[in-house]
Amino acid sequence: MLFEEKRISKLREILSDYSKFAVVVHSHPDGDALGSGIAMTHYLSGKGKSAILIIPDSVPETLAFLTEGEAFVDAAKFPAKATACLKECDVLFALDMNGFHRADKLEQVLTDCTARHKVLIDHHLNPELSSFDLVFSEIQISSACELLFWLLMELEGSAEALPEKTRYGLMTGMTTDTNNFANSVYPSTFEMATMLLAAGVDRDDIIANLYQEYRENRVRALAALLKDNLKILPCGAAYMVATNAFLQAYELNQGETEGLVNIPLEIKEVKISLFLKQEKDHFRVSIRSKRGWSANVLAKKYFNGGGHELAAGGKLYYPQDIPLPEDVYNYIQTSVAQFLQKDTQR
CATH class of the missing domain: 3.90.1640.10 (inorganic pyrophosphatase (n-terminal core))
Structure with missing residues (x-):
């Protein structure tokens, strides 16, 4: 270089x-x-x-x-x-x-x-x-x-x-x-x-x-997320939300959700994957995408963030961006669907 x-x-x-x-x-x-x-x-x-x-x-x-x-x-x-x-x-x-x-x-x-x-x-x-x-x-x-x-x-x-x-x-x-x-x-x-x-x-x-040094809690939490929490939308987006209740139920520590956002991209139909983790007054958002779809643009436009073309992050605040934490699901579905429907984002 x-x-x-x-x-x-x-x-x-x-x-x-x-x-x-x-x-x-x-x-x-x-x-x-x-x-x-x-x-x-x-x-x-x-x-x-x-x-x-x-x-x-x-x-x-x-x-x-x-x-x-x-x-x-x-x-x-x-x-x-x-x-x-x-x-x-x-x-x-x-x-x-x-x-x-x-x-x-x-x-x-x-x-x-x-x-x-x-x-x-x-x-x-x-x-x-x-x-x-x-x-x-x-x-x-x-x-x-x-x-x-x-x-x-x-x-x-x-x-x-x-x-x-x-x-x-x-x-x-x-x-x-x-x-x-x-x-x-x-x-x-x-x-x-x-x-x-x-x-x-x-x-x-x-x-x-x-x-190879994860706690058992992390592996069981991952299984629960994939079985009960993973949502795949018709537009080709996948998302998982780890609420405070979920994080407390599995006693997850900081850093133990790192990398989970990548897993849904293994699915052929999934173009972009989001993982949201609830914190004090916001959700921390991780975004990963396949080639042709910009994680960076999605993060900038809808999640107060940015990053790289295929890997980005951001935050979703409540009540500034959504009225209540439980409104996060509708927000994701609406924003990601709008984003993926626009060929200009490819």
């Missing part, structure tokens, strides 16, 4: 001239956010820098293996510490977010941060260029982890030169964001994987941690 030499030179200069770094990722962190965050902090530490990872809220239990034994700040639990770290840093790296709004309650603190440099490394649409003085943004790439990998290759030349935990984090984040190489995969993605495997990354351990 080719990067503008001027930007690479500036990155080298920043890494050389400063000693205190903060790394922040988006709220409700997924594997790509945590993987890139861990990878970057270990890379910086390996260069003798002071580096701290700041996460806007708690790490999902399903991804806790990534942060086990790591020094990081949960900003939701320790807001004063997170603020202090951001005030003290010389350089702020923002990973896997296109702007500070993706950090939710941490947005204002990040905006007010007086770091000498703010650097964005991200693969989403519409980066907030005005918030950063150095931006590496690329949408034709699998993940923030892959983008970071190729930046580090520009700096170091080989995967073997990277710290072990940097390599592990990068492979993990790329694996989760591609749904284990099922979508958003490019030739460069396979090249990255090959280089990391050759450098000694234990992919079997990553796969075991990601996909």
